[in-house]
Amino acid sequence: MPLPGSVAFPATCEAAPEGAPALAGGDAATRGRGVIESLTRPGLREIPSTWLYDELGSVLFEAITLLPEYGLTRADERVIERAAPEIARLMGPSPLVVELGSGSGKKTAAILAASLELGPVDYTPIDVSASALEACREKLAEMPGLRVFPTEGSYLGGLARALAHRATGQPVLVLFLGSTIGNFSRRELPPFLRRIRGMLRERDRFLVGADLVKAAATLQRAYDDPAGVTAAFNKNLLAHLNAAFDGNFDLARFAHEAVYNEDERRIEMYLRSEERQTVHLQALDLHLTLERGERIRTELSHKFHSGELDALAHAAGFLPEREWIDAEWPFAECLWRAE
Ligand SMILES: C[S@@+](CC[C@H](N)C(=O)[O-])C[C@H]1O[C@@H](n2cnc3c(N)ncnc32)[C@H](O)[C@@H]1O
Numbered sequence: 001m002p003l004p005g006s007v008a009f010p011a012t013c014e015a016a017p018e019g020a021p022a023l024a025g026g027d028a029a030t031r032g033r034g035v036i037e038s039l040t041r042p043g044l045r046e047i048p049s050t051w052l053y054d055e056l057g058s059v060l061f062e063a064i065t066l067l068p069e070y071g072l073t074r075a076d077e078r079v080i081e082r083a084a085p086e087i088a089r090l091m092g093p094s095p096l097v098v099e100l101g102s103g104s105g106k107k108t109a110a111i112l113a114a115s116l117e118l119g120p121v122d123y124t125p126i127d128v129s130a131s132a133l134e135a136c137r138e139k140l141a142e143m144p145g146l147r148v149f150p151t152e153g154s155y156l157g158g159l160a161r162a163l164a165h166r167a168t169g170q171p172v173l174v175l176f177l178g179s180t181i182g183n184f185s186r187r188e189l190p191p192f193l194r195r196i197r198g199m200l201r202e203r204d205r206f207l208v209g210a211d212l213v214k215a216a217a218t219l220q221r222a223y224d225d226p227a228g229v230t231a232a233f234n235k236n237l238l239a240h241l242n243a244a245f246d247g248n249f250d251l252a253r254f255a256h257e258a259v260y261n262e263d264e265r266r267i268e269m270y271l272r273s274e275e276r277q278t279v280h281l282q283a284l285d286l287h288l289t290l291e292r293g294e295r296i297r298t299e300l301s302h303k304f305h306s307g308e309l310d311a312l313a314h315a316a317g318f319l320p321e322r323e324w325i326d327a328e329w330p331f332a333e334c335l336w337r338a339e
Contacts, residue, residue, distance in 0.1 A: 064225075064229055086322065102136050125140075202338050210332045234271060248282075
């Protein structure tokens with residue numbers, strides 16, 4: 001594949017959580033095209049955040065969730081614990097629970113347990129990371145009455161496959177936890193939510209976890225911890241690319257950077273080139289020259305206001321039905337009903 005001079009950057013790739021599954025799991029040409037397009041984007045080099053998740057990336061993400069500075073996961077857990085009985089009651093017996101980007105699924109156990117009180121439950125975790133899915137299956141498969149159908153793939157592709165197996169009249173609950181919704185750009189998010197809605201039936205539900213706006217210093221620490229776990233997670237993306245495309249990114253020549261952009265209400269994660277260097281991704285025939293200080297953006301994590309989430313729900317064709325907020329670490333769990 002030749003090195004492109006200037007490549008139009010596809011709209012879906014700004015944060016590309018949905019473009020990326022093709023990158024992470026699709027055919028080699030599509031994966032390669034996505035990486036070339038994003039890395040050579042004029043004015044903003046970028047690698048879709050899905051590339052953060054390979055086997056090591058998933059383990060490092062789990063480690064992040066244990067960091068004292070990363071209050072997000074514990075807030076999500078606390079709210080889910082509190083909300084699970086009511087969610088189970090609203091869903092009724094024997095639902096199909098589909099989780100987008102399940103990771104290890106450790107928070108999901110509370111929802112499944114509450115639902116299992118009412119009868120058997122089908123659970124389809126979807127993730128691009130095969131190792132995360134395996135961890136999820138191991139953790140949850142022992143729950144009596146639970147049938148687990150791990151699905152490796154993208155959010156929407158995986159959801160389509162999961163819904164094809166829904167039994168007649170079976171209620172569906174889709175989970176999108178951990179504020180992964182924040183990884184979409186504000187432009188990409190509404191169409192993504194509409195596509196989810198388009199795949200659901202009336203009275204199906206969508207449970208969305210969203211991190212709320214908080215002090216910049218708190219957020220900054222959460223994404224740039226003193227132990228350097230988030231830095232390792234971020235840099236591992238380059239190792240993932242090296243493995244996928246026979247590349248020679250030297251992780252030691254990059255620094256982790258996390259910046260809170262107050263105007264956009266989001267953490268932006270970058271890898272900053274510590275010196276002028278040329279990197280070669282052999283399988284893509286891509287030579288990339290980075291200047292000292294030049295940055296590659298690797299993730300966006302948007303922070304929300306609660307009213308904004310209601311507006312997103314309505315715009316996508318959902319009715320906001322319930323909202324639970326954690327008092328300690330502002331975080332919202334929103335239950336939306338398909339209208
Ligand atoms: C921020 S983590 C959240 C994990 C878990 N849901 C939680 O709340 O702790 C995002 C998860 O989504 C997965 N993921 C990332 N991009 C994806 C995509 N495009 N399609 C499916 N899964 C994806 C990652 O492998 C990872 O497990």
